[in-house]
Amino acid sequence: MTEGKIWIDGSLVEWNQAKIHVLTHGLHYGTAVFEGIRCYQTDNGLAVFRLTDHIQRLMNSAKMYFMDIRYSKKELHDAIIDTINANKSEDCYIRPIAYYGYGKMGVNPLPNKVSIAIAVWKWDEYIRESEPQKGARLIVSSWMRIDGRSMPMNAKAAANYANSALARMEALKMGFDEAVMLNTAGKIIEASAENIFMVRDNVSITPPISSGALNGITRDSVLSILRHNRNPYEIRDISRDELYIADEVFLTGTASGIRGVGNIDNRIIGDGETGQVTKQIKGKFEAIIRGNDNIFSKKWLTYVN
Ligand SMILES: Cc1ncc(COP(=O)(O)O)c(C=O)c1O
Incomplete structure (x- = not known):
């Protein structure tokens, strides 16, 4: 997992350049919300499963943490599709994350900017499947x-x-x-x-x-x-x-x-x-x-x- 492009706050950047400051609020205090989405190869090309529902859940999660998401649901939808295309993905896992960034330290995140990133990668086996017929x-x-x-x-x-x-x-x-x-x-x-x-x-x-x-x-x-x-x-x-x-x-x-x-x-x-x-x-x-x-x-x- 070292190649490809990651979308951050409106731009696609190289995988290795997708970096954040060590004083990012979300890193210290867990103030980030995210999604896990999957994209599958079908006879009619790649398709994302329940994309609208995942974006809605991300928005709901952000609301609970008073996050100002500066993108509409349509813009996030388009950003996810752009990221999949930029990575020439096949079956893939998609991880959008919104987080309170670097700014003022302390437990209160509200003074800090909310950033959004979207990464995609191939993620085949989450629970061991060496013998898939075995539970x-x-x-x-x-x-x-x-x-x-x-x-x-x-x-x-x-x-x-x-x-x-x-x-x-x-x-x-x-x-x-x-x-x-x-x-x-x-x-x-x-x-x-x-x-x-x-x-x-x-x-x-x-x-x-x-x-x-x-x-x-x-x-x-x-x-x-x-x-x-x-x-x-x-x-x-x-x-x-x-x-x-x-x-x-x-x-x-x-x-x-x-x-x-x-x-x-x-x-x-x-x-x-x-x-x-x-x-x-x-x-x-x-x-x-x-x-x-x-x-x-x-x-x-x-x-x-
Ligand atoms: C704690 C927890 N429960 C349930 C789920 C399953 O949710 P979903 O089917 O939307 O991936 C997840 C997946 O992210 C999870 O992290």
Whole structure:
């Protein structure tokens, strides 16, 4: 990851020149908000998945941190497309970030300018996929997920990710693939960078956003697919023990896609492989992102050219 162009405050600059001052507010105090978006190769060329929804979530995150985004949604949309084109990208991950910059030091960021950068890169494997048919191995983190009493959890804010990073480092150091976190009520809430679903008796179940999970765009896409297919689903709290005895568990996120889970805290889930319901949803999701679905592809894909 050393080549290409990065968009900063209206200009495309060389990858190695995309630098910020060490006294950038966001670096010291976590005052940055960002998005993770994906772009996929389809038969009709490159397409960005749910671009409008990602830009809206970025704007919402910025609003919660009083950030003055000096670009309209249309301008950000165009900047993202320009950045993809400037990098001659194929399948890629897109990371727009807005941050309080260098100016006055101190906890209050308001005197400082808000900058925006957009980077794209190829990011194939977020959760280990050396044996993709095997479900991922999760550990329930010893770190509790921060919640809405401390931070606005609907903001995709850099500050929230110190909590995620602690959980993910713990999981990886213990030999697992990802961490799943409990909220302050002791309920399963989400993984370090994915939403979570379990399947019991053919019903797909995911915790409510009001319990503190990020309003994931992949989660929302899965719920739309389930509704459209008239497959049963519930949005409700999930306890840790229920997860151990689920028929299937899967994670959803832009970086990881839809990822089956085969093991949680050394309990095997189902037969330890990606389950049938998960496979069906994943198949439909992959058809959509590759432009092969009549209804959802039309609605959710923005073609780059
Ligand atoms: C904490 C957390 N939960 C859930 C998600 C999934 O959200 P999305 O599907 O919009 O990528 C992410 C992804 O960025 C995340 O960081």
